[in-house]
Amino acid sequence: MWTSVAQNLGIRGDVAPHGDRATTSAPFCAGDGNGNGFAAHLSGGRAHKTTGLPRKRFYRARAHSNPLSDSHFPVPVSPSQFDCTVHYPQFLKSDSSKKIEFADIGCGFGGLLISLSTLFPDTLMIGMELRDKVTEYVKERILALRASNPGHYENVSVVRTNSMKYIPNYFEKGQLTKMFFLFPDPHFKEKNHRRRSCLEGHPLFEALPEDELEADPVVKLLSTATEEGQKVERNEGQTFRAVYRRIASSLPH
DSSP: EEEEESSSSSOOOOOOGGGGGGGGOOOSSSOOOOOOOOHHHHTTTTTTTOOOOOOOOGOOOSSSOOSSSSSOBOOOOGGGGGGGGTTTTTHHHOTTOOEEEEETOTTSSSSSHHHHHHHTTSSEEEEEEEEEHHHHHHHHHHHHHHHHHHTTTEEEEEEOOOOOHHHGGTOOOOOOOOEEEOOOSSSSSSSGGGGOOOOSOOOEEEEEEEEHHHHHHHHHHTTSSSSOOOHHTTTOOOOOEEEEEOGGGGOOO
């Protein structure tokens, strides 16, 4: 499994989506945006009786969703139209100027996000996932953690979206400080093996030296915090990492 992190990113925020899906972002949770309505949202025995967390077996989804197909979900026209208050209602009460800094692209079941939330309690972060059932699981997982740990996990959220198409609609230029891309290598579909490419040189990014990797607490989580990473470890597989920093001269001004 490959884990990849890009740091200090400049993201363009001037591209709007096409069609009638260019609307405001969907609410983070059922209820009033403050977690109310959570118990009803997990009705039908989907929550664990002891922990209150959603049980993954009720949210099974295909391992892959085609990012080239048209999916019907709301997308903000621009970053200014992305309403963060429905994602971080308690956190933004004290500081409405805070912006999202971490983005986990294809966040899966949210393992990395949950670990990062406690490691960086003052940093807003969001997971971006295309599969609807998986996104719903992460939403309810976060809400359950908020309910059982008051004052914690208020800085983490998730949104269902197509990151390949719509990342510029969520973030302003230079807003993000870290992006995470965790993926299997080789791909689980053999027909996709021929599409694999490995490059060492990148005009906009530079690889972080080993001493910086060892000093960064995030790097240690890449192979242990995610559900897929734990599966690889159980199966005695290999995990590879590639961590890059945006070159300062290429950042937007």
